Amino acid sequence: MSTSSETGTPVAARGTRLSLTRASLGRPGAPVIEGVDLDITPGEILTVVGPSGCGKSTLLRTLAGLLPALAGTITQDGRPLAGPGADRALVFQEDALLPWRTLRANVELPLAIKGSSRTERRAQASAWLARVGLADRERQLPHRVSGGQRQRVQLARALAGAPRAVLMDEPFGALDAQTRAGMQDLLVEVLHGTGATVVFVTHDVDEALFLGDRVALLGSGHPADDGGPGSPGRLLAVREVPRPRDRSALDDPARLTLRREVLTSLST
Amino acid sequence: MTRYLVRAASLAAALTAWQLLTSLNIDLWLRFSQFPTVADVARAFGDRLGGHDYWTDLTDSLTRILTGFLLAAVLGVATGVLVARSRLAEDLLGPLVEVLRPIPAIALVPVAILLFPSNEQGIVFITCAAAFFPVLVSTRHAVRALVPVWEEAVRTMGGGRWRILGSVVLPGALPGIFGGLSVGIGVSWICVISAEMISGQYGVGYRTWQDYTVVDYPGVFVGMVTIGVLGWVTSTAVERVGRWLTRWLPRTEYVAGARLRSAPAPVPSVPEPVREEGVRDEHLV
Numbered sequence: 001m002s003t004s005s006e007t008g009t010p011v012a013a014r015g016t017r018l019s020l021t022r023a024s025l026g027r028p029g030a031p032v033i034e035g036v037d038l039d040i041t042p043g044e045i046l047t048v049v050g051p052s053g054c055g056k057s058t059l060l061r062t063l064a065g066l067l068p069a070l071a072g073t074i075t076q077d078g079r080p081l082a083g084p085g086a087d088r089a090l091v092f093q094e095d096a097l098l099p100w101r102t103l104r105a106n107v108e109l110p111l112a113i114k115g116s117s118r119t120e121r122r123a124q125a126s127a128w129l130a131r132v133g134l135a136d137r138e139r140q141l142p143h144r145v146s147g148g149q150r151q152r153v154q155l156a157r158a159l160a161g162a163p164r165a166v167l168m169d170e171p172f173g174a175l176d177a178q179t180r181a182g183m184q185d186l187l188v189e190v191l192h193g194t195g196a197t198v199v200f201v202t203h204d205v206d207e208a209l210f211l212g213d214r215v216a217l218l219g220s221g222h223p224a225d226d227g228g229p230g231s232p233g234r235l236l237a238v239r240e241v242p243r244p245r246d247r248s249a250l251d252d253p254a255r256l257t258l259r260r261e262v263l264t265s266l267s268t
Numbered sequence: 269m270t271r272y273l274v275r276a277a278s279l280a281a282a283l284t285a286w287q288l289l290t291s292l293n294i295d296l297w298l299r300f301s302q303f304p305t306v307a308d309v310a311r312a313f314g315d316r317l318g319g320h321d322y323w324t325d326l327t328d329s330l331t332r333i334l335t336g337f338l339l340a341a342v343l344g345v346a347t348g349v350l351v352a353r354s355r356l357a358e359d360l361l362g363p364l365v366e367v368l369r370p371i372p373a374i375a376l377v378p379v380a381i382l383l384f385p386s387n388e389q390g391i392v393f394i395t396c397a398a399a400f401f402p403v404l405v406s407t408r409h410a411v412r413a414l415v416p417v418w419e420e421a422v423r424t425m426g427g428g429r430w431r432i433l434g435s436v437v438l439p440g441a442l443p444g445i446f447g448g449l450s451v452g453i454g455v456s457w458i459c460v461i462s463a464e465m466i467s468g469q470y471g472v473g474y475r476t477w478q479d480y481t482v483v484d485y486p487g488v489f490v491g492m493v494t495i496g497v498l499g500w501v502t503s504t505a506v507e508r509v510g511r512w513l514t515r516w517l518p519r520t521e522y523v524a525g526a527r528l529r530s531a532p533a534p535v536p537s538v539p540e541p542v543r544e545e546g547v548r549d550e551h552l553v
Contacts, residue, residue, distance in 0.1 A: 064424050086426030096421040100439045100516035109435065110425040143518040161425055 015043035015197035016077055016087065016164035018063055023072035025055060025062045026232070031070055032058040034232040038216065045191070045198040046238075047208035050218030051266055054233030056201040059218075060167045063199060064090040076165075086114060089158035093170040095150055097142040103153050104129060104138035110161030128156040131190055148179040152186065159190065165197040173203070181247075184210055188245065205262050209255060212241050217265045236265055304486040312486035313493070321475070326494070329472045332388070333460045333502065336395025337453055344400045344452070345445055348407025349437060365404065373398035373459045377466050391463040391471075398459035399452030403445070410444020411437055443517060446510030453506045457499045472498070 018040040026032035033055030040046050048056050061067045062074065065084035074081040076088075089110070097106045104125045111121035129138045132152040134145075142150055151171055158166050172180045184207060191198060202208050208215050217236040239261070242254040283306050288294075290305040304312075316322040350357040351365070373394050380390030418436045427435065464473030476491025 066420055066423065084423045084426070086424075088424065090421070090424040092417055092421065094417055096417045098418055098421075098436065098439070099518075100442075100514075109422070109427075113422075113425050113427045113431055141516050 014164065014195045015041075017042050017075075018081075018165060018197065018199070019073075019075045020069075021073045021075075023062075023074055024070040024232070025058045025067065026070060027067070028070065031232045033218065034071075034234060036072070036235045038235060038238065040197060040199060042197055043195050044213045045200060045211055046214050046216055047212030048199065048201045048216045048218060049203065049205060049208045049262060049266065050233065050236075051220055052203065054218040054220040056203075056218055057169055060090070060169050060199060060201050063165070064088055064167050066090075086110060086161050087163055088165045088167060089161055089163035091151075091154050091158045091166065091168040091171045093173045095142070095147070097150055097153055097157070099142050102139050102141055103134060103145070106142065106153055107138075107157045107160050110157060114161065124160055125156075128160045129153070132156045132186060148175050148183065151175065151183065155187065155190065159194060159196075162194075163196055165199065166191070168198065168200045170201055170203065172207070180204075180207070187211065205259060205266070208262065209241055209259060210245060210247065213243075215239050215241055215258070215262060217262060219265060302485070304489055308486040309489040309493070312484075313490045316487075316490055321470075325470050325472050325475045326498070328470045329460060329464065329498070332391050332464075332471065333395055333453075333456055336392045336460065337399050337456050337502075339392070340396045340399035340403055340452060340456065341449060343396070344403025344448065345407050345438075347400075348404045348445075348448075349411055349433070349441070351404075352408045352411035353437070365401075369401045369405075373455070374462045374466075377463060380463075381467065387467045387469060390467060391460060394463045395456045395460045399449075399456035402451040402455065403448040406448025406451070407441060407445050410441035410447075413444070414440045443510075443514045446506070446514060449506050449510065450503065453502050454499070457495075457502060461495055 020036045020038045023036045023038075024031045024034045025036065032053075036059070048059065050056050058067065062069060063081070065081060065088065069081075097103075098109070101109070104122070107125035107128055108121045111124055116124070126135070126138060129135055132155055134149060134152060134156070137145055137149065142153070145153075151174075154171065158168075172183045175183060188211065198211075200208075200211055202211075216238045218233050219236045220231070220233040239258055241258065242252060287306040289300040290303045291307075293301040295301050347361065347365075351361055352358075376394050376397055377390070380393045381387075384390040384393060414437065418440060419432055422432050422436050460471075461473035461476075464471035465477040472491055472494050476488055476495070479485075479487030479491060
């Protein structure tokens, strides 16, 4: 590595504030989640949990600008949210790397879109890959590395563009438990110092409690498996997660109470 | 190595059979007595190779097919992408394409004669029309089959329409596009020969037909062999370029029909060796 991670790692802009007011989200004629009032503060990590089909991904894709709101308002730092933009990076659950690009070329992509010079984006991409522990793999193609490594590259790619918000859609959902725990630690470590606002969707309660500063609980009105379309989901509650962030603090009483509440809300 | 021997033996057997059937003047139901022998054809081939006309024919045909095919590749890919990505383009061009597509390119000879001032341009037009539709159709399919998450990823990085076209649509559709180009080069070769037979001056097809009309049967066979070899060379070239441009595709190590025992040095699969891909780190497109 010729570039040090100090020079290669950009100091990301401060986090951004994302606010939803009485928002209905989904596709026209088929709202997936309704009446969402949620204020995501700059620099926080908000985890979102809920049963499948309650609109977690829809919420994230709307914040990313891929879907317009059906009703209500969504603002970013007080201004109405426009379409997708480089200031809000989205990390997908599925493999979203371009398979014909090497890992480094994938991480370079957001920098190329921003118009960075070739040497600049090479140095930055290498530095980000080194930060997620893939320095020796940068010239490999995505299908040559493991699923966990591909998700690390996605994370590096998201952060390389110095976004003000990182939106993560069950990014570790397809990984085994051990890899997942490692990825959670890595995420916390890598996010440190970027100041970016993080919205992290997961169906894993412990992941939500470990990563989140706050946890948003989503619920569906009634289940959709009775044949008919389920009624739209809604935001049940937002809870502060007791700190410090520590795996061994799982038996902390406040945390246990919260965990029980989250689990109860998921099962109804 | 043995495979090459088998291939050579197969070819040799076919030539021997041909030579025997013709030199012995076998006349059963099929009549080989009028057929030129391999030796006749080889002699005629030798004479032609020494002459000037053969090479003029060769370069003329190659120029026509390359011009027509390259035009078809560019137009076919552009139209295919347009139709797949834009509803307006689909509505405007879709019906036209569907009506024109079933017309065999060689049936366009009258159109070519009416439209173009010279035969040369007419032949290129027919060659181009032949390759255009397979390229168009496979491009359209390939673009529609792209994984949506690739495009969404680039959009959330702030990439616009042109960035998506250059970084996602074209490279992602390339494997499919090359499927169409492989078919296209085959049909355009057929059509360039046919068009030359009908209206050409010079060209392998023209020469072959000319030899037939003056009852120079060995010459006809020289033409046919030339057509076969050139067709094989052009198809292989397209295939090779396609493989090179899509070398990022994960390929199976499994070889159909290969015997496991005689397989060359087993590929170590665990642990995966850190292999440098033969890929430059610049973007492919």
